[in-house]
Amino acid sequence: MSAPTTPAPAGAAYDAAAVRAEFPLLSGGAQLPDGAPLVYLDSAATSQRPRAVLDAERSFLETTNSAVHRGAHSLAAEATELFEGARETVAAFVGAGPEQLVWTSGATAGLNLVAYSLGNAAAGRAVPGHEDAVRQWAPGPGDEIVVTEAEHHANLVPWQELAARTGARLRAVPVHDDGVLDLDAAAAIIGERTRVVAFSHVSNVLGVVNPVERLVAMTREATGGRALTVLDACQSAPHLALDLPALGVDVAVFSGHKVLGPNGIGCLYGRTEVLEALPPFLLGGSMVTTVTLEATEFLPPPQRFEAGTQPVSQAVALAAAIDFLRGVEERFGAGAVAEHERRLEQRLRHGLREVPGVRLLGDSDRSERVALQAFDVEGVHAHDVGQLLDARGVAVRVGHHCAQPLHRRFGVTASVRASAALYTTEDDVDVFLDALSGVRAYFGVGR
Numbered sequence: 001m002s003a004p005t006t007p008a009p010a011g012a013a014y015d016a017a018a019v020r021a022e023f024p025l026l027s028g029g030a031q032l033p034d035g036a037p038l039v040y041l042d043s044a045a046t047s048q049r050p051r052a053v054l055d056a057e058r059s060f061l062e063t064t065n066s067a068v069h070r071g072a073h074s075l076a077a078e079a080t081e082l083f084e085g086a087r088e089t090v091a092a093f094v095g096a097g098p099e100q101l102v103w104t105s106g107a108t109a110g111l112n113l114v115a116y117s118l119g120n121a122a123a124g125r126a127v128p129g130h131e132d133a134v135r136q137w138a139p140g141p142g143d144e145i146v147v148t149e150a151e152h153h154a155n156l157v158p159w160q161e162l163a164a165r166t167g168a169r170l171r172a173v174p175v176h177d178d179g180v181l182d183l184d185a186a187a188a189i190i191g192e193r194t195r196v197v198a199f200s201h202v203s204n205v206l207g208v209v210n211p212v213e214r215l216v217a218m219t220r221e222a223t224g225g226r227a228l229t230v231l232d233a234c235q236s237a238p239h240l241a242l243d244l245p246a247l248g249v250d251v252a253v254f255s256g257h258k259v260l261g262p263n264g265i266g267c268l269y270g271r272t273e274v275l276e277a278l279p280p281f282l283l284g285g286s287m288v289t290t291v292t293l294e295a296t297e298f299l300p301p302p303q304r305f306e307a308g309t310q311p312v313s314q315a316v317a318l319a320a321a322i323d324f325l326r327g328v329e330e331r332f333g334a335g336a337v338a339e340h341e342r343r344l345e346q347r348l349r350h351g352l353r354e355v356p357g358v359r360l361l362g363d364s365d366r367s368e369r370v371a372l373q374a375f376d377v378e379g380v381h382a383h384d385v386g387q388l389l390d391a392r393g394v395a396v397r398v399g400h401h402c403a404q405p406l407h408r409r410f411g412v413t414a415s416v417r418a419s420a421a422l423y424t425t426e427d428d429v430d431v432f433l434d435a436l437s438g439v440r441a442y443f444g445v446g447r
């Protein structure tokens, strides 16, 4: 296990600075001109990688790199063992079995996979023996696909496309002014014609945690189990303990690069019966049993969805990221990371409320949240805010964060987003708030 190098007794007070020291980029790698440490508050876009993850990928490439599942040589067998071992580790991280975890190139690819698979089902393609199961989720003319107004484009555009291809109607559940999902509206929208309900666990703009089990139960009740529930867990996987089978969703996705792992790898979880019934999306090598010039038989899941050469070193490194996260939990005790992140969330959101001219996109204390918040600074464009913060050594995200409909709903075209991770310190948040406090004065606004 790649635990942090300086052991501390289990249950010791959480030490974010010590955890941060395990991340080369944050502990000197990205040096600012004046030698000050970088304040990195863009973890929701991509998280930094600890040394253990960088080492795991390098070590694999230097000692074991080989094509998995194919070679007759021992290097290939060793690579396959590590690759499949990584699947076990990552699946266990979300409470699943390895056969329920499909490697993808990222969350976007996972969502496209499901949407295109349903499109194939709607066009009459089905896995032999599973025709009825998949037909019930495949939308047709007059059916409905339900998303929320707060979705990342990755969990919206593929469903728009599926609706356009099948004649189904796309409907969106609105959010309240405080960013909380309107569950009454959800109950009114999800109904007999619903075939898919796709929603994020945590909004990448609002930081609000959606009530997944309630939405799943609501969908089951309203549709008699006929709709597929699709969870975008991109922003929950880095912060919340996930048990996807217990949440009851049919499928879920998340990306490696947001959970301290590498780019180019993501995960699609599916309930066993769902993965068995879904027809493949990408077709080609490594996902077949028998191919003739006329027809092809496909492997069972997860390989049915893994056509072509897989991201092997990335899988190994992602497993190292999960081991690292576990190592931190073991070092400081169960719940210590969550408690630290809760403190960051409070400090960030309550601190933002105190900065004159700052308006949070969706703000209230009535829902669980993660340490991630978008906001608008009255009279100053988000890009100018970002630039000034950058000059003070603070990295935030600006723009629409791939959630244009949500920005439109809050009456802005762009916002600034600050987001934290387990390596973020309370000092980071304070430096950010201090720098932000001077922004309006710098631009001569609000005097």
Ligand SMILES: Cc1ncc(COP(=O)(O)O)c(C=O)c1O
Pocket: 044, 045, 106, 107, 108, 109, 152, 154, 155, 200, 202, 203, 204, 232, 234, 235, 255, 266, 402
């Ligand atoms: C909520 C949410 N969904 C989906 C994505 C897409 O993830 P990726 O670009 O890694 O595929 C992101 C990335 O920002 C996200 O925040």
